[in-house]
Amino acid sequence: MSTTVIIGIFDGVHCGHQELLALAKSHGHVTALTFDPHPTSIFAPERTPSQIISIDDRIALLKKHGADEVVVIPFTKEFAALSPADFIAQILVEKLHASHVIVGENFTFGHKAAGTAQTLKDSSAGFATSIVKLEENRGVPVSSTRIRHLISDGDIERAAELLTRNHYLVGPVVHGEKRGREIGYPTANIGLTSLATIPADGIYAGWLTVEGDRWPAAISIGTNPTFPGVRGRQVEAYALDQVGLDLYDKVATVEFVARLRDTLKFDGLDPLLVQMKKDCDQARDLLVGGK
Numbered sequence: 001m002s003t004t005v006i007i008g009i010f011d012g013v014h015c016g017h018q019e020l021l022a023l024a025k026s027h028g029h030v031t032a033l034t035f036d037p038h039p040t041s042i043f044a045p046e047r048t049p050s051q052i053i054s055i056d057d058r059i060a061l062l063k064k065h066g067a068d069e070v071v072v073i074p075f076t077k078e079f080a081a082l083s084p085a086d087f088i089a090q091i092l093v094e095k096l097h098a099s100h101v102i103v104g105e106n107f108t109f110g111h112k113a114a115g116t117a118q119t120l121k122d123s124s125a126g127f128a129t130s131i132v133k134l135e136e137n138r139g140v141p142v143s144s145t146r147i148r149h150l151i152s153d154g155d156i157e158r159a160a161e162l163l164t165r166n167h168y169l170v171g172p173v174v175h176g177e178k179r180g181r182e183i184g185y186p187t188a189n190i191g192l193t194s195l196a197t198i199p200a201d202g203i204y205a206g207w208l209t210v211e212g213d214r215w216p217a218a219i220s221i222g223t224n225p226t227f228p229g230v231r232g233r234q235v236e237a238y239a240l241d242q243v244g245l246d247l248y249d250k251v252a253t254v255e256f257v258a259r260l261r262d263t264l265k266f267d268g269l270d271p272l273l274v275q276m277k278k279d280c281d282q283a284r285d286l287l288v289g290g291k
Contacts, residue, residue: 002099005092005127006067007033007107009144012052013061014162016104016135016142021066023132024102031096032067034058035075042077050148050197052163054170071096084115088125098127105131137162154200156256166206166255169196169235173210173247176234185276187220187236188247190254198235199256201263205283207255208237210247215239216287218280219254222263240284258286 004027010017024030036055041048053061059070073079073091082090087110092098101120109115121129134141142162150159151167159167169192176189188208192198201222208217217237224234237254239245260282266272 001029002027003029003031003097004100004102005031005033005096005098006102007109008104009038010034010058010062011038011049011144012147012163013058013065014142014144014147015137015164017062018065018164019135020102020104020132021062023130024100025066027100027102030067030069031098032062032070033073033091033096034062034070035073037075039075039080042075042080048195049145050152051193051195052144052147052151052167052197057170081111084110084119086110087115088120088123092127093125100128100130102130102132105133107131148197151197151199154202154259156199156204156259160257166257167197167199168253168255169198170251170253171196173250173252175248176236185238185280186243186245187238188245188252188254190235190237190252192235198233199259201233203260203263203279204256205258205260205286206237207253207257207287208239209253209255210250215242216284217254218260218276218283219256220263238280240280240287 004024006020006024008017008020010032021030021032038048055072059072062070092101103117103120105117107117117129117131121131123129134143136142140146147159147162150156150162156167169190171191171193173188174191176187188210199221204219204221206217206219208215217239219235219237221235222233235254237252260279264275266275
């Protein structure tokens with residue numbers, strides 16, 4: 001069986017990755033080769049980028065968009081030390097039996113990134129090579145780095161355009177300060193890993209999904225500046241119009257649809273409650289019917 005191999009980190013499986021998958025699919029059986037953890041975590045741990053999606057979700061989305069199989073190679077110092085020639089021989093030929101390799105024009109591989117897309121094309125290893133120009137959006141190349149910046153800036157609608165889906169976070173519902181419950185807006189406080197790509201502080205409209213139930217939600221990200229005390233950033237989702245939910249310790253998915261406003265410090269509880277009602281009304285108007 002002839003195998004077309006596409007290679008990349010594929011964090012987010014964004015529209016550019018999807019174009020690569022579509023091209024590969026036109027050649028038959030597709031194997032997506034990816035790496036975990038991110039190479040930067042080995043070479044320069046202090047510069048490790050955040051993760052748009054988990055490795056499990058990356059595998060699922062690669063398959064959803066056309067990969068017949070996904071091979072994940074643990075990225076270690078030993079693996080990084082492979083020469084370009086050894087990578088081609090040991091991974092592409094012996095392990096994956098590639099008949100066709102498709103990579104983006106900025107692809108590098110092997111020890112000290114000495115191998116390039118052209119290295120693959122010039123190889124006499126017996127497979128064809130296609131080098132794909134990077135997908136552009138509004139005149140700028142689409143990349144996982146660009147999407148991380150958009151999310152971190154709170155521009156989740158532009159990020160969704162490049163991802164072709166809403167950005168989401170996944171984590172267990174953990175115990176917080178329970179202040180929302182006390183004021184009539186019980187929120188699910190989401191526990192996240194240090195690598196999560198969290199949008200900028202603010203209030204968002206989105207969706208909260210737990211165990212198959214999906215509710216429109218108003219989502220708060222920040223440190224609750226109206227109330228004194230030192231605390232870290234929190235991601236809290238209020239399922240609109242739901243009462244009596246017990247979500248603690250269950251895994252929740254929070255999707256971001258639109259940014260409503262910045263985080264503000266209010267002069268007490270009453271003006272905060274007035275604004276929270278406005279936020280929930282705005283979120284409801286945006287989301288109802290969009291399930």
